[in-house]
Amino acid sequence: MPQEQPPEPRKRPRQQRSTMLVAAIQEACRQILEREGADNLTTARIAEVAGVNISSLYQYFPNKEAVLADVYDEIIDTLLMQARERFEELDRLSGQSLELTLAAIVDMEIAQLRELNRLAPDFYHRYQHRFDIHARIDELACSLDNPSWEAWFSRFLGCHRHRLRPGDIELRSLFVRKTLRANLRWAALEQPDLLGSGEFREELLSMLLAYLQYPQYPQQGRQAAD
Incomplete structure (x- = not known):
């Protein structure tokens, strides 16, 4: 039986601007984990700390676990x-x-x-x-x-x-x-x-x-x- 895999990103950035956006999302995820703990990790909080619109986050990641996997x-x-x-x-x-x-x-x-x-x-x-x-x-x-x-x-x-x-x-x-x-x-x-x-x-x-x-x-x- 295949083992469960974490969610994958919806897509990968191809341009510099989108690459910077995804990097900001990943860094925000790490900051929240470091400073606030995993219990406080949500897509809304990641978007807030990253300074991006949550719809921009969902363009690339279906949920917080996909960000965590990255x-x-x-x-x-x-x-x-x-x-x-x-x-x-x-x-x-x-x-x-x-x-x-x-x-x-x-x-x-x-x-x-x-x-x-x-x-x-x-x-x-x-x-x-x-x-x-x-x-x-x-x-x-x-x-x-x-x-x-x-x-x-x-x-x-x-x-x-x-x-x-x-x-x-x-x-x-x-x-x-x-x-x-x-x-x-x-x-x-x-x-x-x-x-x-x-x-x-x-x-x-x-x-x-x-x-x-x-x-x-x-x-x-x-x-x-x-």
Whole structure:
């Protein structure tokens, strides 16, 4: 069964004047979300803040959700640019440190989800399949002839095979990626404040490292066992 998609704009601007009008509508939508909250977002309020006639808004957008979809597309584009820069850092770090690379990945995933969840969380959760940052990152990677996120992550773990418990690297990679995303999505939906918690971040990182690595016994315990 096809997943529900957000409303599309009625048409796209073709001239400079109409492009400026649509940009003003999008910016007004963001301002309302930032300053007044999603509960106060209406087409009438968007038109008022944008300084345009509401009939002009309806020329391009059938409802407020269509405007929101455009705003979220812009957010995704910004996150993609940031991810491209972060991946260069991650790639350099990946061969040096398991812990630091995994911490950087957790930080990046949290930052992306916080931004997507920040302005209109109900809208985002309803249409998160449309605004899937991971799918968009993979599309970008393929367009640049780079490995997918899944392939890169498996390669990263393979660089630290000597630090990991014995087992299938591909399967281990799958579990780590899915576990991280599932916990973050649960937090975004049920307890969004956790996404800003340093303790939550540390617990996530500790859980992933504990799953990947050999058990770390206290030194005294190891000596007693010897």
